[in-house]
Amino acid sequence: MSQPATVDTLYPGRWWHTLPDGRVQCDLCPRDCQLHEGQRGACFVRQRVNDAMQLTTYGRSSGFCIDPIEKKPLNHFHPGSSILSFGTAGCNLACRFCQNWDISKSKDMDRLMDQASPQAIAAAARRNGADAVAYTYNDPVVFAEYAIDTALACREQGIRNVAVTAGYIHPAPRREFFAVMDAANVDLKAFTETFYHKLCVGHLGPVLDTLAYIHHETQCWLEITTLLIPGENDSPAEVNELATWVARELGPDVPLHFTAFHPDWKMTDLPETPLATLVQARRIALDAGLHHVYTGNVHDSEGGTTFCPNCHAALIIRDWYDIRRYDLTASGHCPHCATSLAGRFGPQLGHNGSAFGARRIPVRLAL
Structure with a gap:
């Protein structure tokens, strides 16, 4: 278990070793970054100091906000609830299309203005009525020690933990990280090694391993998001291959979200993803056997609705992050045919029986 650290200090990193040279x-x-004294890894936030690995962003955040859980996106994890979201800086992938690049690619530590201990974050979530804390904005893998400590503090307060991640992590830290997470949305960026190599400077295999690990070997609820980029990963053949893999290796009940790209970072020369592409991808994935496929970053009533996989009744109707209708029993069953809906559902919708809605509320934390 990670030990508490004071904020605004270097924190001893875990998961490293010294090479013969x-x-x-x-x-x-x-x-597998290999560092001389003073050098930082590709993520920029893990640095060799005094012959040891140090995390340079422990206790420092790029900001806190209360969001709807649907924004993560998570459609089958306590719908209508609110979540305290935060991130730090840095990332261990180099996606040319990153839509949070000002945070994930930042090498300016002065951006990390909000400071908070894990205990302060848990207290802030409870004080603001948030049902969970999300480790997001940049990939929480790169601040895993801070995320794990915060998740443990949250669990002591009855606050759930959600990771929004690309899943690019080795097996040993993966076990410790997801052991304290209650839900995860993993960004499966494409389904070809070429895409990961060319546009992310990474590899597909480790991400698929993480998806299988979460679903089969943890209690963490899993949903998947794929950002469809015109001409890069949106072909019907690739979408079908991706969806078929999810259905075969993870099962038909794992929700899959297809979201719309908008030009950003180093890929400003491409158009936004047409709605028709998302609708087609959703249909392909449903035909491949998945029960719950969603579209995101667009207005698409059908693509935002949760349907019963048995009788096909509309159970949760959404307009972006707003829930317009919620028709599940307290135990998470379809009221029309009694089919149990895959996911994590409480006895009521959201907090105190009402949905949080599409609000985004900035929060400042004091030490």
């Missing part, structure tokens, strides 16, 4: 290798993710 004296370099220190980071064992957190498949990048």
Whole structure:
């Protein structure tokens, strides 16, 4: 278990070893960065200091907000609830299309203005009526020690934990990280090694391993998101291959979200994803055997609705992050045919029986 650290200090990193030539290798993710004294890894936030690995962003955040759980996106994890979201800086992938690039690609530590201990974050979630804390904005893998400590503090307060991640992590830290997470949305960026190599400077295999691990070997609820980029990963053949893999390897009840790309970071020369592409991808994935396929970043009533996989009744109707109708029993069953809906559902919708809605409320934390 990670030990508490004071904020605004270097924190001893875990998952590293010294090589025979004296370099220190980071064992957190498949990048396996090998560092001389003073050097930082590709994520920028893990640094060799005094012959050891240090996390430079422990206790420092790029900001806190209360969001709807549907924004993560999670459609089958306590719908209508609110979640305290935060991130730090840095990332262990180098996606040319990153839509949070000002945070994930930041090398300016002065951006991390909000400071908070894990206990302060848990207290802030409870104080603001949030049902969970989300580790998001940049990939929580790169601040895993901070995320794990915060998740443990949240669990002591009865607050759930949600990871929004690309899943690019080695097996040993993966076990510790997802052991304290209650839900995860994993960004499966494409289904070809070429895409991961060319546009993310990474590999597909470790992400597929993470997806299988979460679903089969943990109690963490899993949903998947794929950002469809015109001409890069949106072909019907690739969408079908991706959906078929999910249905075969993870099962038909794992929700899959197809979301719309908008030009950003180093890919401003491409158009936004047409709604028709998302609708087609959803239909392909449903035909491949998945029960719950969604569209995101667009207005698409059908693509935002949760249907019963048995009788096909509309059970949760959404307009983006707003829930317009909620028709589940207290135990999470379809009221029309009694089919149990896959997911995590409480006895009521959201907090105190009402949905949080589409609000986004900035929060400042004091030390």
